[in-house]
Amino acid sequence: xxxxxxxxxxxxxxxxxxxxxxxxxxxxxxxxxxxxxxxxxxxxxxxxxxxxxxxxxxxxxxxxxxxxxxxxxxxxxxxxxxxxxxxxxxxxxxxxxxxxxxxxxxxxxxxxxxxxxxxxxxxxxxxxxxxxxxxxxxxxxxxxxxxxxxxxxxxxxxxxxxxxxxxxxxxxxxxxxxxxxxxxxxxxxxxxxxxxxxxxxxxxxxxxxxxxxxxxxxxxxxxxxxxxxxxxxxxxxxxxxxxxxxxxxxxxxxxxxxxxxxxxxxxxxxxxxxxxxxxxxxxxxxxxxxxxxxxxxxxxxxxxxxxxxxxxxxxxxx
Amino acid sequence: xxxxxxxxxxxxxxxxxxxxxxxxxxxxxxxxxxxxxxxxxxxxxxxxxxxxxxxxxxxxxxxxxxxxxxxxxxxxxxxxxxxxxxxxxxxxxxxxxxxxxxxxxxxxxxxxxxxxxxxxxxxxxxxxxxxxxxxxxxxxxxxxxxxxxxxxxxxxxxxxxxxxxxxxxxxxxxxxxxxxxxxxxxxxxxxxxxxxxxxxxxxxxxxxxxxxxxxxxxxxxxxxxxxxxxxxxxxxxxxxxxxxxxxxxxxxxxxxxxxxxxxxxxxxxxxxxxxxxxxxxxxxxxxxxxxxxxxxxxxxxxxxxxxx
Numbered sequence: 001x002x003x004x005x006x007x008x009x010x011x012x013x014x015x016x017x018x019x020x021x022x023x024x025x026x027x028x029x030x031x032x033x034x035x036x037x038x039x040x041x042x043x044x045x046x047x048x049x050x051x052x053x054x055x056x057x058x059x060x061x062x063x064x065x066x067x068x069x070x071x072x073x074x075x076x077x078x079x080x081x082x083x084x085x086x087x088x089x090x091x092x093x094x095x096x097x098x099x100x101x102x103x104x105x106x107x108x109x110x111x112x113x114x115x116x117x118x119x120x121x122x123x124x125x126x127x128x129x130x131x132x133x134x135x136x137x138x139x140x141x142x143x144x145x146x147x148x149x150x151x152x153x154x155x156x157x158x159x160x161x162x163x164x165x166x167x168x169x170x171x172x173x174x175x176x177x178x179x180x181x182x183x184x185x186x187x188x189x190x191x192x193x194x195x196x197x198x199x200x201x202x203x204x205x206x207x208x209x210x211x212x213x214x215x216x217x218x219x220x221x222x223x224x225x226x227x228x229x230x231x232x233x234x235x236x237x238x239x240x241x242x243x244x245x246x247x248x249x250x251x252x253x254x255x256x257x258x259x260x261x262x263x264x265x266x267x268x269x270x271x272x273x274x275x276x277x278x279x280x281x282x283x284x285x286x287x288x289x290x291x292x293x294x295x296x297x298x299x300x301x302x303x304x305x306x307x308x309x310x311x312x313x314x315x316x317x318x
Numbered sequence: 319x320x321x322x323x324x325x326x327x328x329x330x331x332x333x334x335x336x337x338x339x340x341x342x343x344x345x346x347x348x349x350x351x352x353x354x355x356x357x358x359x360x361x362x363x364x365x366x367x368x369x370x371x372x373x374x375x376x377x378x379x380x381x382x383x384x385x386x387x388x389x390x391x392x393x394x395x396x397x398x399x400x401x402x403x404x405x406x407x408x409x410x411x412x413x414x415x416x417x418x419x420x421x422x423x424x425x426x427x428x429x430x431x432x433x434x435x436x437x438x439x440x441x442x443x444x445x446x447x448x449x450x451x452x453x454x455x456x457x458x459x460x461x462x463x464x465x466x467x468x469x470x471x472x473x474x475x476x477x478x479x480x481x482x483x484x485x486x487x488x489x490x491x492x493x494x495x496x497x498x499x500x501x502x503x504x505x506x507x508x509x510x511x512x513x514x515x516x517x518x519x520x521x522x523x524x525x526x527x528x529x530x531x532x533x534x535x536x537x538x539x540x541x542x543x544x545x546x547x548x549x550x551x552x553x554x555x556x557x558x559x560x561x562x563x564x565x566x567x568x569x570x571x572x573x574x575x576x577x578x579x580x581x582x583x584x585x586x587x588x589x590x591x592x593x594x595x596x597x598x599x600x601x602x603x604x605x606x607x608x609x610x611x612x613x614x615x616x617x618x619x620x621x622x623x624x625x626x
Contacts, residue, residue: 036556036579039552040579126497126499126500188497189497190434190495190496190497190498190500190599191497191498191499191599192434192498192599192602193434193497193597194553194557194597195556195557195562196556196557196558196559196562196577197559197562199556199579246501249345249501249502249503249506250502250503251503252503252504252507255502255503255504272345272348272349272352272506273349273353291500291501291502293497293498293500294499296499297376
């Protein structure tokens, strides 16, 4: 019996074709790239058509978009918990909880066989994260292969992958309604502002993502590959006083340095009277979401990650 | 130019949070309050968070833009409990720091702002005032970490709508780029330096030091340009990449200014002017994509404190 043989002889994992895809903009109403792209595509969807798949552009939080705010009552991108999705009370429920239930009906139900195959959720950040794809599961071979495809197509420009698979820090996103949730996070861009370079980058990334889906649906096999990810470790809050007020700012040496190593002893915060506070961790971490405007109220100055290389099995349409 | 003698400036107001989501000024003021900074040598200091409701809400304003409420007409208009919060607040601030145009007004009012535009550090003022020009020159000479510029709004004081017009002398310090709701340490440090330099200058001035005159360049607003919009009023283009972040870089006819979502480039057609407030978040609703300015040279005389 011959042993060995290379990995290419192992059968590809069979994954259902992606027949129903949604593109969400305005999950946060003041993140303008997604709002603008989706509005454009609702008016004229030619650019996002692909053979063999229905692609629906959708404004997730229209009331927040109308007011150009992140949310009206509560953060829609934290609202898709099982508790919220099964809550009763209709009009008494916070707007975003009602909206989450509606989205779950339209694109879910979350966790069921009838849910949409893929949801792309378009976001901006005030952090200097560049182009980032956000993954929720290290075991989703379809998503990993898509991200590998996008990274290669987008190169030499950089597109990194953030993996938010953490028992405590993972949150219930609007995209989590689908079988394969994909977050697109592009920054830096202020809330309420539309920057041309950020808009175009997001547009190109989405183009590559839809190309992947079309190729996949046509039967192309994607061989086993590795994908470098930044795996979320912990949330770091600002130093605060007894009343909860911040007493320091992200240090100038850390500001804008998303994805760069933060070593023990490196400056992390600067107090208002000029003193430095240093990182006390025991090993080097890779911070991201550094100084995101929306996270002051969520007690997060930045999040730390570790670099890891995931192996994605070969995939092919079932 | 003949030397000028000006009475001492003994009262200064430092204001932050006039727009509740422009955080640098808020934290500069809060830190001064925490340190109980109410006097620096001969200069007494009042610190105010001017729009606390907007600050709590994390918004620019709650009902109307506070920094448009300081015209003579609005300051004297009758208000009731049901008048917009910012209108009532403006009249409160006028009573506290003014009244505008009277002998009781603070000698100098500095209002701290941020912009999402790449403007570096700008002093914004109405009248050509020797004190303001000297302070501008001083800050420009001493600060090397950021470009320091001046913007003059050629509007009579009675029509001046912003908070700094309440003081006998006044200017806004506008620093960017910083997103709304974000506090950057580098920007905080710059603004603190500018405020400290101003207070140090005032002390020296009050104690009799004379300052030599000279010339400075300042930008004066000519007009504004809106985004192209569709029939429903929605914008159909973004600021072009060549213009984005290029505040104060001369704009000439034929230069790209907008990139339509359809891909088309729109070009500037007009006289050579300097753009500023390029892609300021708060100006989308005011129908301004960017302002255009001329650059002028202003002369100012030597100055020293007037001794009684």
